[in-house]
Amino acid sequence: MAVKKTDLAVSIGDWKLKNPIMTASGTFGYGEEFADYLDVDSLGAIVVKGISLLPRTGNPPPRVVETSCGMLNAIGLENVGLERFISEKIPIFEKYKTGVVANILGDSIDDYCRLAERLSDTSITAIEVNISCPNVKKGGVAFGTDPKMAYDITRAVRKKCSKPLIIKLTPNVTDITAIALAAEEGGADAVSLINTLLGMAIDIKSRRPKLANVVGGLSGPAIKPIALRMVWQVCNKVTIPVIGIGGISRVEDVLEFLLAGATAVQIGTANLVDPNVAGELVVKLTAYLQENKIENIGQLIGSLEV
Numbered sequence: 001m002a003v004k005k006t007d008l009a010v011s012i013g014d015w016k017l018k019n020p021i022m023t024a025s026g027t028f029g030y031g032e033e034f035a036d037y038l039d040v041d042s043l044g045a046i047v048v049k050g051i052s053l054l055p056r057t058g059n060p061p062p063r064v065v066e067t068s069c070g071m072l073n074a075i076g077l078e079n080v081g082l083e084r085f086i087s088e089k090i091p092i093f094e095k096y097k098t099g100v101v102a103n104i105l106g107d108s109i110d111d112y113c114r115l116a117e118r119l120s121d122t123s124i125t126a127i128e129v130n131i132s133c134p135n136v137k138k139g140g141v142a143f144g145t146d147p148k149m150a151y152d153i154t155r156a157v158r159k160k161c162s163k164p165l166i167i168k169l170t171p172n173v174t175d176i177t178a179i180a181l182a183a184e185e186g187g188a189d190a191v192s193l194i195n196t197l198l199g200m201a202i203d204i205k206s207r208r209p210k211l212a213n214v215v216g217g218l219s220g221p222a223i224k225p226i227a228l229r230m231v232w233q234v235c236n237k238v239t240i241p242v243i244g245i246g247g248i249s250r251v252e253d254v255l256e257f258l259l260a261g262a263t264a265v266q267i268g269t270a271n272l273v274d275p276n277v278a279g280e281l282v283v284k285l286t287a288y289l290q291e292n293k294i295e296n297i298g299q300l301i302g303s304l305e306v
């Protein structure tokens with residue numbers, strides 16, 4: 001008997017993704033670095049390295065440290081800046097037959113608005129707003145740690161952004177659902193979570209921090225249970241799609257996030273271990289649906305029984 005075709009397509013607002021597997025910002029370069037290892041077009045979408053108005057050199061080394069079941073990074077959002085992004089990187093993206101999401105970062109609401117406005121005039125598919133950055137004007141408190149600030153930035157960017165708008169949440173808060181609700185109220189089409197958890201590591205011989213920046217962001221399998229818990233909590237509160245991120249490397253991880261209610265997932269640190277992991281996850285997810293006779297991925301999303 002012929003196997004029925006499985007439908008892996010998911011939607012974020014009006015944007016239809018052929019499958020829910022995306023890459024996470026900062027772990028997949030601009031896609032071209034991975035093109036020898038996997039078919040970028042097989043992915044639901046790629047999220048490229050965070051971009052600011054002006055180029056940033058990032059933090060001094062050492063900027064990356066391995067930890068138990070994960071890693072710490074303090075790259076400091078190094079990037080080529082908006083103008084080079086538009087002139088050098090967007091022409092590369094135009095060759096892809098999958099969605100390309102620009103991840104933006106800034107020090108003020110005005111920075112974010114200018115980025116969103118310029119990028120709305122390009123062929124970029126969607127915009128993801130990294131609100132883990134410190135609001136320099138408000139004394140360095142991250143936009144994503146205060147519901148009022150999260151609402152204000154989402155609302156302001158929404159007005160300038162004609163593309164699907166994703167707000168990326170930080171887990172370094174007491175109640176992530178309050179921030180997610182603020183982003184929804186501000187007009188976001190989706191929220192993505194989680195960004196890295198703040199951590200540190202010490203070299204006991206030199207008695208110095210292992211990172212020059214002292215603290216850094218923890219990612220990888222170590223954070224998966226926290227990410228999954230936060231995604232589940234947020235899915236129970238908001239009505240917009242939720243994109244799950246955090247320690248995903250196996251098809252079982254993808255399934256856990258989908259069951260918890262995530263519409264799509266992003267693969268981060270796992271790309272640094274196996275550059276083909278995201279491509280393999282598409283294949284394995286398709287096989288899982290076929291083997292279990294699930295015709296439509298929507299049947300899995302949010303089907304957790306508590």
Ligand SMILES: Cc1cc2nc3c(=O)[nH]c(=O)nc-3n(C[C@H](O)[C@H](O)[C@H](O)COP(=O)(O)O)c2cc1C
Pocket residue numbers: 024025026027049050051073075077103130168194195196218219220221223245246247248266267268269270
């Ligand atoms: C080296 C590195 C660089 C990152 N750069 C960014 C970035 O520029 N913007 C952003 O929103 N998140 C950035 N992240 C966070 C990831 O996109 C992701 O949210 C986080 O690592 C958790 O997912 P994972 O455990 O699958 O890596 C970065 C993570 C790593 C490890």
